[in-house]
Structures are given as structure tokens and as C-alpha cells.
Amino acid sequence: MDHPRNNAPPSADRLHAPIARLLRPLVRLFIRSGMTFPGLVDLLRELYVNVAEYDFALPDKEQTDSRVSLLTGIHRKEVRRLRGAGAPISATPAAVSRASRIIARWLAAPEFTDSEGRPLALARAADQGCAEPSFEALVASVTRDVRPRAVLDEWLDRKLVEIDADGRIVLAESAFVPQGGSDQQLYYFGRNLHDHVAAAVANVLGEGPRFLERAVHYDGLSDGLAESLEKRSREIAVAALQEANREAHAACAQDPGGRHRWIMGVYIYRDEDASAEDAPQIEARGDKAS
Template identity: 35%
Template sequence: MPRKPKIVALEPSARAAPTLPPDEVAQAVAAVLRPMIGLLLRSGLDYPRLSGELKTLFIEEAVVELGRAGQATTDSAISLLSGVHRKDVRNRRVTGRPPGAARPVALSARVFARWISDAACAGADGRPRALPRTGPAPSFEALVRAVTQDVHPFTVLQELIRLGIAEVEIQDGGELVVPAHPDFVPPAGSREALDLLAANLADHANAAVSNVLGGQPTLEQSVFASGITAASAERLQAVARSLWARMRGDLIEAASRLYEADQDRPDARSRVRFGSYFWSGPWEPAAPDRDTPGDETP
């Protein structure tokens, strides 16, 4: 009798104990870091370079933790909490970089988001449609002007063309800006792709860590299926993309509406990120007593 695939709906508990076993935490973090280590090695960055970055991060985060606990951020206190030698702490605090500020969302991404959220610029399926390059709305020129008055629309168009996100076609004697993809997908290896990696993974980690430490419950769920063929995995990816396309448009529309209402308020200082991801790869069956089909909620 064929074995049923294992389907798991996962929602981490937000009431996890704040005191966690260090060894288990290290194993969990190592699993998260493994693909990042692969990225470093393929980019020509070795362990000494990473260790230097980690030393600075440990110092910076130790300062944050001490401040959260209401303790003085002396070199000795930072050294004790982080494990970094006191001399290195002093040197890094004098010569190191300040805590990095979040990079602003690229203008190209903001324009694309408007492209798929504005009913006049998107089709019924929520995908961006071809727009006249110039002229009154709906046009690409008007689209860019609705996002920024500081950059000329032609400059933005050149950037989208460089990223392979848009093309210009001549139809009926006029220029049309045509989306090359239904999603904002920067080319592999570009700075924009690295910015998305950093922003998306960092906020995903923020949500997951907050839940593990018992912070304010936040959405961080996934669906896991094992014991299926590669063809089935591809079909599930198509389903996932379809679901994401539908909810993405609704969320961008709601976010745009709330932004317009909040932008002049002095307390408008919050940010949100809602994402979706899909990954498939080889699966090694677990021991029989750990592979019982069914739903699980940690």
C-alpha cells in the first residue's frame, strides 16, 4: 500500500519559555546559517571575513540587550555578555561602524508595487499591464510621478530595463512600457537581489525569534509536505505562486490606503513586511516512528 505524504501545518507557539537550552539554540541557528555559509563561500568570502563581521554584530547586539535590561553599556559588561575580548570591544566601539540603518526600499520596487496595486495600471488578475510611456494616467510617466517627484520617469524606466523587469515596445506608433515579469524579480547577483535577501530574511528572523522568546505573537507559519515527486513539488509551487499573486494585490492596496491616511501623523513610525516563500529539495525519510502522516502544531 503506497505511503501517504506527510503534510504538516506549522505555527510556532508565541508562548515559548524565554530560557532556552544553549545547545539547541546553537543547532537551530546553525541550520539557518548553513545556506548563508554556502552563499559566502560561493562569493569568495571565508571564515576570517565572517568572524570579523560576527564580532561587530555581537558587540552591537550586546549593547542593545544591556540597554533593554537597563544596565550600563560599559566595555566590561559588553565583553562579559558577548564573549568578545574587552580590548576588541574597546577597539570596535572606537573604530567600528554604528548600528546599520535599514536601507530604504528601492525606488524601482516602490514603482513596481504601485504598478500592481493601482487598478488603472493592473489587470483583473492583479498583474501589471502595459502602459503608454508618457501622457496622462494611466501611463508609466503618471505612475512614477505618483510615487516620487524627485526622479524623472525616464530614469526610473532605464533602471527597470537594466534590471530586466520592464521593456519598451512600439505599438501603433507609440511607446508602451511592458512588464517583463508579473513579479519584481531582480537579476541574480544584483545589488537589488541582495537587498531583498537581507530585508526578507532579516524580518522573517525577527518574527520567528520574537515568537520563540515569547514576544507579542506574530504571524510566522508554513506548510510542509514530504514524500512527493519532483513533478508534484513543481505543481505545488505553481499553486503557491497563484495564491501569493492574489493576496499580494489585496495587501498592497490596503497598505497604500493606510499609508495615505497615516503619512501626516506624528506617530506614523511603524513598518511592516509580509512575505511568502517556497522551497523544494531532496528529502531523506526519517525513522519510521518519526514519519507518521498527520498534522502537527509545535
């Protein structure tokens, strides 16, 4: 039986524990990257003012310094100084957008995949009058703003593709996992975590139908089993993402277009639980989906 949902947001004191857990890996990144606490405070202050100004504006009423100060707890002088900076910009870097669109098409379009949906090895360019799929045709089907040779050189340098013994271009596994610390990885780091957290926050606040946001997790595992489960879950996840990409790619061909966006994401994680040795094994183990 479905029970009515309480749409009142949780109190601030109830958020302390989950937010502390959520922020811990981020704080680890901040410290390792040299982002100091004062620097983070400055960023949060600007973000608090920006979110209050744009996300909490009242219909048909001008947002005031006093109201932003009331919502955020930031002094009006600081609010006045920080307001007017504009809404946060989340533009996709051109190279990232171009690469992701080309790879998505390579993984989804029937002319660039085999009978099992795997990306084909592509010739650099098709012979005149030949219908054979080529890397040149792939790039041209997505953008004509850059030469296919320039894309190939860039991708070879980034190890997104390889050249096989027959001189064909093969999509490398690294194309699915951007290099650590690269601009591409940092872009998706912000985008993917934003969307995951946005879905979870919408569920907590009860804003409309719940988004699917679940995880399967086991504790108290041996290192070997944890490694095996990670490997198998990668296979399952990649297959699911590729299938979703193929269906979305095909559906977009018939869609008139609009203002909406959709994302399906997957994450897999394992580590050593420092508290596992002290926990009773009967409680430490268990299959859960949350």
C-alpha cells in the same frame, strides 16, 4: 485552553541544532562567495559587540566595556576597540527604494490597474488633456527627483519592463524577482531574512503577541508533484501579496504616518530530501502546518 508561556530564553545548548540547520545554507553561500571563516568571525565579533552595546543597554545606565565583555565573552580589549562604531546602518539604496515604490503603486493604484487588479500596459506619456494613465504619470506620482525617461531606460536595461507591439510599457515578470546577485536582490536578501528571523526570534523569546510564522510542508513527494505544488503555491502567494499590497496602499492614503513599519512575506522552497529513500513512506508523507 491557552497555557501560560515561559518567557525564559532557551538555553544555549538547545539552540545548537536549530542554529546549525539555519546557518547551513548561509555557510554554503559564504564559501561559494569567498567569505572565509576568519572573515566571518571578524564580522560576528563586531556584531556581538554592537548588539550587546545597543540592544542590551540598561535604562539610565552607561554601557561599559566590562558589561559588554560579560554579555558576549569577548575580551575587554577587543570590546574597547570595537565599541563606538555606531548602530548597524540599514539604509535602503535610493534606486531600490524608488523602484519598489513605483512598482508597488503600479500594482495597487486603481488608475494603473484593470478591473481585476492587474497592472495596465502604460503609454510612455499621455496626450495633452487626456486622462489615459501613462508611465510618465506613474513615475511622477511617486517621485519628481528623477525623470521618467531615465527610470524607463534603467528598467528596460534591468528587464523590469518590456515594450509591447503597441509601444506600451508592460511590467515584466522579472520585476517581481530581482536578478541573482544584483544589489537589489542582495538588499532584499538581507532585509527579508532579517525580518523573518526577527519574527521567529520574537516568538521564541515570547516577546508580546506571537507573529504569524507558519509553513505548509510535505515530504516524500515525486518530482512531478513537487514541481506542480511549487507552481501552484507561487500563484497563490503572488495573489495574496498583491491583495495585501492593494489594501495597504489604499489604507496609507488615510494614515497620518508614524514610526512603525509592517511587512508580509512569503517564501516557497523545494529540494530533494537525501534521507527520503531511507525513511518509511508512511512517516515521510504528511500534511503539516508549522
